[in-house]
Amino acid sequence: SVMRIDTISIFPEYFAPLHLSLIGKAIDHGLLEVSSHDLREFTHDRHRSVDDTPYGGGAGMVMKPEPWGEALDSILEQLPSPRRRPVLVVPTPSGRPFTQHAAAELAGAEHLVFACGRYEGIDHRVLDWADEHFELHELSLGDYVLNGGEVAALAMIEAIVRLVPGVIGNPDSLVEESYSASTRGMLEYPVYTKPSQWRGLEVPGVLLSGDHGAVDAWRALRSREITAARRPDLLDQESPDRP
């Protein structure tokens, strides 16, 4: 089944990279449809304004509700009926953490819409209205400040689309990867390839030994060392996907 992704942003050109490489191939193979919409096409004033000063005062500008309402309406109108509610993802610093688990959940959706806000955010009434017409997910990429949702949406789209069956050539690379990349897995062990000597640096001998048991043990030990050093929060997590 074809997954459809719509993005809405005042910088639609941010999404041009989606048409390259992996995702570009999925689109060519008809597995995926991506279209990016310019929020300003849903304004009607001479200045095509999308933001205004915040009620209650404070610095910065807030995105006006009307253009968002019209943009979301136009997406709903283009849906074949009868339709399942499309998923609306709003990247926001105040969102639920976006995790590999969330990516896997969203990979099952038929239709994903990404609303990318700038400035100090979108008038909250847009989210209240959208909650009645979409399956709404306010998601954060991490605890840092971006200028807008576009970069977050690109990352989320890549994480989601690569889990859609048929998009990635070699599925078993997903199994290994998803196990360790998921936030409840362990961190990846270090990897090496030819040449065995490079700038005076050698490859750990065990990896050249052909002793697969020893290799697995070495990798498990390195994963645990690295995880303990960088992500102690991931250690000894009891989780459904790691018995």
Ligand SMILES: Nc1ccccc1-c1cnco1
């Ligand atoms: N800082 C932001 C500003 C606007 C839209 C999203 C974000 C975001 C998402 N995840 C982290 O930050």
